Amino acid sequence: AQKVTQAQTEISVVEKEDVTLDCVYETRDTTYYLFWYKQPPSGELVFLIRRNSFDEQNEISGRYSWNFQKSTSSFNFTITASQVVDSAVYFCALSEAGSGYSTLTFGKGTMLLVSP
């Protein structure tokens, strides 16, 4: 079973629309970290956010916001007023206490295409 599931393979929106990328994770650890990374067309993965399992507060950073809900094991990512530059593949990832937090397990990614 996948530890990190991103059910949406590809999403297409028009500029200025809001879009939510879903992430569901699975772990037996009570302590863990969740991440989102962005992979633009250039290919390099870029860190966006890290959230630990004890902090369920939602976070907002500009047009980006994250909704962490332990009850549903979800860590969803919303882009408000999307822009063409947001077009990329977005990965959700999990780091567990069991691995000493040393490694990240990535979901398969969601490709977001924002058209003008």
Next chain:
Amino acid sequence: DAGVIQSPRHEVTEMGQEVTLRCKPISGHDYLFWYRQTMMRGLELLIYFNNNVPIDDSGMPEDRFSAKMPNASFSTLKIQPSEPRDSAVYFCASSLFTGGRSGELFFGEGSRLTVL
């Protein structure tokens, strides 16, 4: 500051040839990771090092794959002999693990390998 530097960016080779991918991590980072990205399998962790010592190589697909880190500023991933199914983008990433910064990986731009 320079990020993670990988070379070559692109490599096309014929089946059976030896391939060597190179990585220079960010100075001061004590963890180095090699990931492989394919459409079918997404991002897979191949191996990671801590202070130049290989910690977990369970992701290395076969004995044809080997990785070394002779010093803190250089690592190689070698495939010998290469096969068409090795075609993928190989990413190197480094990180500095200090408590709250656990898991924030800095990725290189990747080496796209095509084996004909």
